[in-house]
Amino acid sequence: MEQVLTLVCKLQPTSSQAEKLEVVLHAFAAACNYANEVVKPQITSKTTIQNIVYEDLRAKFGLAANLAVRACARVGANRLAAKKKDKPVKAFKPTSADYDARIFSFREKDWSISLTTLDGREHIKIDAGNYQRGKLKGRKPTSAQLCKHRDGLYYIHIQLKDEVPDPQPAKKVIGVDFGRRDIAVTSNGDLWSGEKLTKTRDRYSFVRASLQKKASTRTRSSRRRCRQVLVRLSGRERRFQAWVNHNISKTIIQQAKSTQAFVAIEDLTGIRERTNQQPRSKTERRRSNSWAFYQLRVFLEYKGIRDGVEVVAVPSAYTSQTCHCCLHIGLRSEKKFKCSNCNWSGDADLNGAKMIAALGLSVSQPGGSNGLCCSLSTDFSGLLQSPALKGWGSLTHIKFETYGYKLVTATKSGYECGKN
Numbered sequence: 001m002e003q004v005l006t007l008v009c010k011l012q013p014t015s016s017q018a019e020k021l022e023v024v025l026h027a028f029a030a031a032c033n034y035a036n037e038v039v040k041p042q043i044t045s046k047t048t049i050q051n052i053v054y055e056d057l058r059a060k061f062g063l064a065a066n067l068a069v070r071a072c073a074r075v076g077a078n079r080l081a082a083k084k085k086d087k088p089v090k091a092f093k094p095t096s097a098d099y100d101a102r103i104f105s106f107r108e109k110d111w112s113i114s115l116t117t118l119d120g121r122e123h124i125k126i127d128a129g130n131y132q133r134g135k136l137k138g139r140k141p142t143s144a145q146l147c148k149h150r151d152g153l154y155y156i157h158i159q160l161k162d163e164v165p166d167p168q169p170a171k172k173v174i175g176v177d178f179g180r181r182d183i184a185v186t187s188n189g190d191l192w193s194g195e196k197l198t199k200t201r202d203r204y205s206f207v208r209a210s211l212q213k214k215a216s217t218r219t220r221s222s223r224r225r226c227r228q229v230l231v232r233l234s235g236r237e238r239r240f241q242a243w244v245n246h247n248i249s250k251t252i253i254q255q256a257k258s259t260q261a262f263v264a265i266e267d268l269t270g271i272r273e274r275t276n277q278q279p280r281s282k283t284e285r286r287r288s289n290s291w292a293f294y295q296l297r298v299f300l301e302y303k304g305i306r307d308g309v310e311v312v313a314v315p316s317a318y319t320s321q322t323c324h325c326c327l328h329i330g331l332r333s334e335k336k337f338k339c340s341n342c343n344w345s346g347d348a349d350l351n352g353a354k355m356i357a358a359l360g361l362s363v364s365q366p367g368g369s370n371g372l373c374c375s376l377s378t379d380f381s382g383l384l385q386s387p388a389l390k391g392w393g394s395l396t397h398i399k400f401e402t403y404g405y406k407l408v409t410a411t412k413s414g415y416e417c418g419k420n
């Protein structure tokens, strides 16, 4: 299997090089917009787009052959993505351009890259830290993206392709519950406290509030200073969060690898779309809308692929209310969970993580998609149960006390709910 890692490096162009880069970005975006206008909207094949507008792109926008080819490919890819989301293609902005092996190369001897511009080839130094140097050493990357970030500086996003091991066979599972009270809790009982993060966040938001006030009331020059500090702080907060997420995901994946387990996480994507069907708590809304949790998931997934650890997403509905021992809906207060059916009680997040682990097992094992659905029977307590969760415990049916009884099947894509 192959995995692509994108490495972001700041460029150090001379002022004349910066001008040339700017020209490339504008020409590339203009070419994309032109192709998007001229070619019939239903066409998404890059070859077809190329057949129609290639000559135009070269003549009208002065693009080198392969830049024109990349522009056609970009339009095709964006159209496909937009079609999937059922949205129109957004206008192309002059903030990025794609490069392939013919127009981009990396030179280790002086840590520079060379890019084809509209006015010949340019060798540009990159600002490579230890991390970037380690990754780039001895490599010959064949594709990259030239980008202008919001800070107004130019960056190169270099794609590095790596062979990765096939996922290891795993019978055990580590369930990970994201950030109700803590950032993450695993079914093994590992916990990353959110306390420090919350404190840091609060401190930033305090400073931000005071700066924002100053930025709107003080003198012109001090307003500008405040805005600059705000930009710097937002970067610092983001990097701190990313650092935390890297640490958590690294530890979990290493643990899974050494114990030959796979990792089960909650599928928080698409929750926003489902809101109307299922009521959610305020915390759940925050979690599903937060980029930080999305980033943690992305980190887990890519590190998992890299290290041969499978990462499975399970439907997230009700994991926090369901008892992992008997699958009945239990009582949950802030931190505590108590099951009125089997009397298990303990940490609510740990229960959530164990529940996710159980769901992970049921969806990843052969025939497991039926794991959580079978004939209904009523147990002594009057709650609905089913005796056939394969390979794990004995129960399956979940009583939704508020919404009546539901037939529930867990599949890789989500719960399938029957009638009430």
Ligand SMILES: [Zn+2]
Pocket: 323, 324, 325, 326, 327, 328, 339, 340, 341, 342, 343, 344
């Ligand atoms: Zn129970």
